[in-house]
Amino acid sequence: MFSLQAFWRALLAGALVAGLGVWDCTQRVLPSPAQANLSAHSSAFGATDLSPNASADRLGQGAGVWKLVDKGSLPIPDGALAAHASALVALPANDPRSVLAFWFAGDRESAPNVQIAMAEMDRASDLWSPARRVVDRWAVADVLGFGLRRLGNPVAWLDGQGRVHLFVVATGAGGWAAGRIVHLRQRPGAPGAPLEWEPLRMLQLSWLWNISYLVRTAPMPLQDGGMVLPVYFELARKFPVGLRFDAQGQMLDLVRIGSGPHTLQPALLPMDTQHWLALMRDSSPAGRIRMAATADAGRNWQALGDLPLENPDSSVATLSVGGQHLLVYNPLAQGRHKIRLAGSTDGLQWQTLHELEDAAPGHEYSYPAMTVADGSLWVSYTDQRKTIAWRRFAWVPAAATAKDLP
Amino acid sequence: MNLAFTPLWQTLWQGAPWLPAMETLRLVRHGSWALVCAALVLALCQRLPPLRALHWHRRPWLALAAALWAWVPGVWGLAYWLGLAFQIPSVLATLWAATYLADAFLSPQWQASAFSARAAPRRLWDRLGLALLLVLGWLLLLDTFALLPWSLYRLGFSPVASVVLLLVAVLPGVVGGWTAWRSNRGVLLFLLAILLFMPTRWPTGNVFDAVLDPGLWLFLHALAWRRWRKS
Numbered sequence: 001m002f003s004l005q006a007f008w009r010a011l012l013a014g015a016l017v018a019g020l021g022v023w024d025c026t027q028r029v030l031p032s033p034a035q036a037n038l039s040a041h042s043s044a045f046g047a048t049d050l051s052p053n054a055s056a057d058r059l060g061q062g063a064g065v066w067k068l069v070d071k072g073s074l075p076i077p078d079g080a081l082a083a084h085a086s087a088l089v090a091l092p093a094n095d096p097r098s099v100l101a102f103w104f105a106g107d108r109e110s111a112p113n114v115q116i117a118m119a120e121m122d123r124a125s126d127l128w129s130p131a132r133r134v135v136d137r138w139a140v141a142d143v144l145g146f147g148l149r150r151l152g153n154p155v156a157w158l159d160g161q162g163r164v165h166l167f168v169v170a171t172g173a174g175g176w177a178a179g180r181i182v183h184l185r186q187r188p189g190a191p192g193a194p195l196e197w198e199p200l201r202m203l204q205l206s207w208l209w210n211i212s213y214l215v216r217t218a219p220m221p222l223q224d225g226g227m228v229l230p231v232y233f234e235l236a237r238k239f240p241v242g243l244r245f246d247a248q249g250q251m252l253d254l255v256r257i258g259s260g261p262h263t264l265q266p267a268l269l270p271m272d273t274q275h276w277l278a279l280m281r282d283s284s285p286a287g288r289i290r291m292a293a294t295a296d297a298g299r300n301w302q303a304l305g306d307l308p309l310e311n312p313d314s315s316v317a318t319l320s321v322g323g324q325h326l327l328v329y330n331p332l333a334q335g336r337h338k339i340r341l342a343g344s345t346d347g348l349q350w351q352t353l354h355e356l357e358d359a360a361p362g363h364e365y366s367y368p369a370m371t372v373a374d375g376s377l378w379v380s381y382t383d384q385r386k387t388i389a390w391r392r393f394a395w396v397p398a399a400a401t402a403k404d405l406p
Numbered sequence: 407m408n409l410a411f412t413p414l415w416q417t418l419w420q421g422a423p424w425l426p427a428m429e430t431l432r433l434v435r436h437g438s439w440a441l442v443c444a445a446l447v448l449a450l451c452q453r454l455p456p457l458r459a460l461h462w463h464r465r466p467w468l469a470l471a472a473a474l475w476a477w478v479p480g481v482w483g484l485a486y487w488l489g490l491a492f493q494i495p496s497v498l499a500t501l502w503a504a505t506y507l508a509d510a511f512l513s514p515q516w517q518a519s520a521f522s523a524r525a526a527p528r529r530l531w532d533r534l535g536l537a538l539l540l541v542l543g544w545l546l547l548l549d550t551f552a553l554l555p556w557s558l559y560r561l562g563f564s565p566v567a568s569v570v571l572l573l574v575a576v577l578p579g580v581v582g583g584w585t586a587w588r589s590n591r592g593v594l595l596f597l598l599a600i601l602l603f604m605p606t607r608w609p610t611g612n613v614f615d616a617v618l619d620p621g622l623w624l625f626l627h628a629l630a631w632r633r634w635r636k637s
Contacts, residue, residue: 009583013576020604021569025414028421028565145432146489147481173491201428202493204610207546207559208620209492239552252422254560259552 031252034244034297035223036270038320059375060322063398066341066353066377070392073383075131077117080105084366086380086388087218089156089164090373096192098123098373100164101380102154103388105133109152110175116154116168118195123374134197135168140182143199148172152179153216153367160225160247163188166197167215167229177235179214181205185249203231203243205254211235216315218369219245220268220276226252228298230266230278238283240266242298257301263290267318269325269347273297277347279327282306283313287333309350312336317368321377321395328356328368328379339365339381341393356381356391365389423563425611431494434608438500439485440476444469445503448510466511494609496619498599505595531578531590536630538574539596543623546614562614571613572600 076083086103099121106114116135119128137148152169159165164186172178181203187196205213212235219227225247232240239260244253257266262284269277274297280290288306309329314336316329325344330336331352337359342350356379357365368381376392383389426434448469451457476484495503549558561567575597578586587594596617602608603616610616 005583006580009580013573013580017569017572017576020572020601021418021565022414024424024565024568024604025417025421028417028424030413030417030420031422141486142480144489145435145479145485146493147486149490172493201425204425204612204615206550207562207612207614207618208550210610233550233552235551237551237553246422250422251425253420254557256552256557 029246029252031244031246032224034226034228034299035273036276036297037221037223038270038273038323059372059395060324060326065396065398066343066393067396068354068391069376069394070126072128072390074101074103074119074380074388074390075128076387077105077115077131077133080107080117080131082106082108082111082114082385083117083388084109084382084385085153085216086367086369086382087154087156088369088371088378088380089158090371090378091158091164092162094191096123097121097129099371099378100156100195101128101388101390102134102156102166103380103382104151104154105131109385110150110171112150114151116151116166121373121378134195135166135184137170140168140170140184140199144182144202148182149174149178152176153214155215155218155229157219157227157229157245157249159185159245159249163249164195165249167203169214169216170202172209172211174211176214178211179234180210181213181215181231183249200249203251205231205241205243206233208235213241216265216367217267217317218319218371220270223273228268230257230268232264232266233260234264237261238264240264240278240280240292242266242268242278242301244298255298255301257294258290258292258303262286263292265315266292267316267327269318270320271347277304279307279316279318279347281313281315282311287312289316289329307348307350309342315367317370317379319370319372319377321372326353326370326377328370328381330366335361336366337361337363339368341379341391354391354393357383357389418566418569419564421565423611424607426607426609430606431609434606435489435494436477436479436483436485438495438497438609439488440473441500441503441507442495443476443484443488444473445506447472448507469507469510492619492621494619496599496622497602497608497616498595499619499622501595501598501602502592502622505591529590529592531582531586532592533633535590535593535596536626536633539618539623539626540630542614543618543620543626546618547620559612559614562612568600568604568613571617572597572604575600 083105089100091097097120101119104114105117115133117131118134119131137151141148148170150171155167157165166184168182169179170182183200184197187198212233213231215231217230219229221227226245229243237260240257242255257278263280265281266278276294278292282290289309289311291304292301293304294301310333312332312334314330319326325347327342331340339356341354343353344350366382371378379391548554578593599617
């Protein structure tokens with residue numbers, strides 16, 4: 001029989017659970033519905049610094065072409081023999097730098113001396129600054145209080161308060177499959193001052209010693225100033241996950257984009273505020289780009305199959321500019337000796353815009369990144385694992401003539 | 407439906423993760439590893455015949471040395487390398503280690519009670535708790551590899567998971583009173599782990615990490631196996 005004592009105990013326990021539960025709820029924010037920011041890249045570079053023929057509002061809109069206006073290789077830090085996995089981020093118009101580039105540099109991929117390197121594009125001179133090492137695993141480990149074995153892919157993001165965040169792969173006991181993601185943020189400083197970084201925390205994404213989550217592709221900005229950071233799991237099974245952050249860089253949610261077992265490095269594309277696509281590297285022998293879609297702003301995802309584009313199990317980069325969707329990928333079933341910029345209006349049918357590289361088999365051009373700054377499209381990618389190549393494109397509306405280009 | 411109730415209900419399920427403060431987490435990591443390492447060393451001294459013959463299980467020096475080593479900051483510290491591989495023990499594992507050490511060094515009857523505990527009849531709530539944690543661990547492992555149709559670990563960041571586990575933890579007390587907790591130490595530690603987690607968010611902000619880590623889960627398999635063989 002349920003005794004009177006048990007009744008009082010149940011009442012007390014119920015009050016304890018309810019009280020703690022309500023208190024827990026009051027300590028948290030309820031995330032607003034996510035909406036992709038379709039003009040995020042226009043707002044990032046400001047109207048004052050645009051080239052004469054491409055305004056922020058019209059970039060990529062209507063008929064026109066992306067015309068190559070400049071190219072080169074990023075400066076390499078002293079003594080770095082290898083460079084890989086670049087990331088680009090555009091800075092606000094009041095900053096003397098227009099674009100920051102990050103990549104990992106050292107003796108080789110996964111070498112003990114690999115650090116995250118950075119170079120800055122000076123807005124006035126249109127020149128890249130000398131590269132410098134900005135993230136050192138020993139210094140980050142000191143702050144976090146535990147060791148990091150190796151550093152890998154960096155991804156950069158500008159938050160709603162104009163601060164740059166870095167997400168960097170850092171391995172534990174093992175190779176990349178034991179990877180975790182360190183979250184760093186720019187320390188406060190005057191505009192234009194050299195950027196310093198403070199490690200905030202290791203992103204907590206998995207119960208199994210928090211291992212095997214990595215980051216590679218660029219965040220997709222949201223209207224609330226936050227973003228969705230695409231990450232992926234790669235121990236035995238590979239599957240993509242979307243992490244939602246608020247405008248201050250606090251993680252709000254994590255949602256599986258698919259269950260794998262061969263899809264990784266998702267690159268997000270907003271079709272509208274609610275309907276997004278994820279284009280993913282496929283580690284199976286299929287040699288294609290896999291695709292998933294959400295119609296409710298990332299709460300639920302459905303696999304869409306393959307894009308009709310060849311891809312040799314290699315990372316892709318995507319960007320939406322003024323209603324036009326851009327994709328950089330290796331257009332081969334095998335080998336990374338060719339890399340291409342393609343454009344689309346629906347994310348499904350892609351047209352070649354530029355062959356960025358087309359070399360003999362054995363060469364490698366891979367791990368692309370894109371951003372829009374100063375009225376230009378910036379593309380970077382790994383060149384032979386030795387340097388980071390970059391290209392700058394200007395949007396030329398159909399009405400304009402080539403001689404008007406800057 | 408009450409309009410004020412709707413946001414509370416939504417927050418219960420969809421509230422943003424509430425994460426622990428990084429400043430204290432550093433100390434917690436070192437402290438947790440210190441306790442767990444000391445308990446492991448003591449358990450080895452107790453069970454390995456060569457160490458047992460030397461009566462090291464009655465002397466705190468080795469366990470104390472392991473604890474101090476874990477407290478050493480930087481690359482010379484044990485916590486630095488254990489953190490690299492395993493991040494941080496769960497609150498439950500830490501509490502378990504703490505009570506194991508307290509029993510060993512503060513209770514003069516530890517030796518006798520340790521042996522009698524093994525021979526004692528199994529406690530119902532402890533057995534249920536053990537089964538619950540084993541099943542939870544398997545589900546979390548499957549979820550890690552995306553082999554479940556929903557994401558269980560994600561739920562651990564929401565308030566609803568904490569509330570449900572707290573309900574489970576208070577159940578023995580409701581049914582059996584204080585005696586149920588006193589005679590089922592594992593269940594009491596489970597309750598304490600959740601009560602400690604809710605305000606501090608240790609160690610990760612996810613309640614599943616507070617009540618179970620993979621190391622503890624593996625140990626619970628060994629414990630279950632030993633009990634099953636003796637029963």
